[in-house]
Amino acid sequence: MSQADTRPLLVELLTEELPPKALQKLGRAFAEGLRGVLEKKHLLGASCRVVDYATPRRLAVLLDAVLAQAPEEHYSEKLMPAKVGLTDSGEATPALAKKLASKGLQHLQPADLVRESDGKQDYLYANGVAPGALLADGLQEALDTAISSLPIPKVMRYQLADGVTSVKFVRPAHGLIALWGADVIPVQALGLQAGRHTMGHRFMGSQSIDLADATSYESRLLDDGMVVPSFAARRDDILKQLDQHAARLNATLGNDPEVEALLDEVTALVEHPTVYAGQFDPRFLEVPPECLILTMRLNQKYFPLFDPGTGKLTHRFLIVSNMRVEDPTNIVEGNERVVRPRLADAQFFFEQDRKQPLAERVATLANSVYHNKLGSQLQRSDRVRAIARYLAERLGADAALADRAALLAKADLVTNMVAEFPELQGVMGAYYAQADGEPADVASALRGQYRIRLDEPVDAASLTGTILFIAERAETLVGIWGIGLVPTGERDPYGLRRAALGIISAFEQLSAGGYLSVPDDSRLTLAGLLDAAAGTFSQFDIAADTPQAVKGFIYERYRNQLGADHDKNVVEAVLAPEPPLHEVRARIQACSSFAQRPEAESLAAANKRIGNILKKSDEAASRVDPSRFTEDAERALAQAIEQIGPVAQAQFQRGDFTGSLATLAQARSAVDTFFNDVMVMADDPAVRANRLALLGQLHATMNQVADISRLAS
Incomplete structure (x- = not known):
């Protein structure tokens, strides 16, 4: 062969x-x-x-x-200098013999080796053909x-x-x-x-x-084996059968991402899949659908079916069995018997929980430890309430609604349903709040508090929920960071990275909804929020530098997020001065446009040079004195700043960051001429200090939107 x-x-x-x-x-x-x-x-x-x-x-x-x-392989092994490997008579030295043996080439003689010079000395090489691996x-x-x-x-x-x-x-x-x-x-x-x-x-x-x-x-x-060995083929077969049965029953599997995850899981549980349809007593539909859906998917690996018109849960479900039989009655009835007590448990938990108003459960949070260094869930709830009231005041929201939402936010943790299904925390709180007659904004806030991020502009109906969303994450970040549990590598057990991204998304959506305007940050700042959060931990020992450290952490997360979609130099330029969170996207867009202008590279290089000069000197005058100008280039630059500066400043204040940077681009000629014609570090101390003051004024004018020196290549 x-x-x-x-x-x-x-x-x-x-x-x-x-x-x-x-x-x-x-x-x-x-x-x-x-x-x-x-x-x-x-x-x-x-x-x-x-x-x-x-x-x-x-x-x-x-x-x-x-x-x-x-196939055979040609090889060339560099062994050692010839003077080390060969004796004066050309025989192999012990060193060469040992080297050849270590490489499995002990059969070679000195005459089989090749001498090649590397420009300094001769080396011995073993060249040959090695048989291929078996x-x-x-x-x-x-x-x-x-x-x-x-x-x-x-x-x-x-x-x-x-x-x-x-x-x-x-x-x-x-x-x-x-x-x-x-x-x-x-x-x-x-x-x-x-x-x-x-x-x-x-x-x-x-x-x-x-x-x-x-x-x-x-x-x-x-x-012969009645086994479908291909995972992909089994998965496709199961999905096809599921769709066929659902269509036959005038239902759908729903569009929940959990359907895909469950499909992968059941594919891994069967070797020869067959789908059968089952049903349960429609009276169980009085229980919140999330409870029924979760128990069917999580405990039984069933696929609940939904009404195609309304999207509501029906009393039917699909079973993926590992058996194909002519009469599946026993399989179907057996699964229906198994799921019935599960649904009955969910119904019992729901009915029992509703007997006690959610607000009455809050006091029992004192018995649940949040963290041994940060107290109970009740103490945490009090901190979140204080932060929520601060946010409501800054955003012009109803402080009473914000406080109520924060008060009830964790109350469902001590309910029977959440004890059985921790995945339903927040969801059950919303149901119980509705049943208790709590305001709709409060119930909505409870339901949405565990979202990963906010994806839609904030409006009046979602403002209370947004406040709870931010307050909960600010308390988590400051508290957990403050006791030294900082994320390391891949470990982030308290989800601080996710909390940081959640706060970023909230500031973005507050801006999109008009609650935070660009460039005005007088209503709510990240620094102010973190300071307010830190102030709620007066009973506990958290590090004094926590607000500043958490602020840096949040900007770092933003930097990583933005770096995936934008030029990294632009991102660095915008985030270097740590601008208000809700302005970052607008500044990124403006800076990206500016970076494409022909003046950008020259001005960025000049800005970087100015920054380095100012860092090395503390001689700048308090203000620029035109009478001390000795060069026409000085006067031209001062005139350019006087003409362009106010226009760029006005545009910046209106939030027209693109226009502000475009206006600054007009200074390129005056800046280039200044650095070509003027010696900044003049011998005369007064002239030198005046020139440094002029550059300081230019530097401040140029870097309002972003630190454009970061755009320099």
């Missing part, structure tokens, strides 16, 4: 049930681990196609063009690498059949296949020797399947 001949290679690891939420990732990683090493060993044929398989009980990969042995060796390395590098969520240790040896893997492994065409490749893993034996579906297919060759794997599992 020619070395260039290829055959398909199948590798399967048969296991006990793998963790469903990790299965798809495990399957892809297993395939990529094998492919990567075999490719590195040059054992893959041209255009080799890789197909990964993953079922609840197996990880497998089929590579359709694999070589028995990789598939058996390369596959063993690939298998070891693929298994050891799997993104396993939790490893378990188990004992092998010999009763002595133990191995570690995600689940106990019971079989290993390694077929190159029709030939078994003698590799091993996890105490298993490779063969050609696999297993079908636990109940519907052949329990024992011997494969003739690698290419028969998928068809034999489908036809």
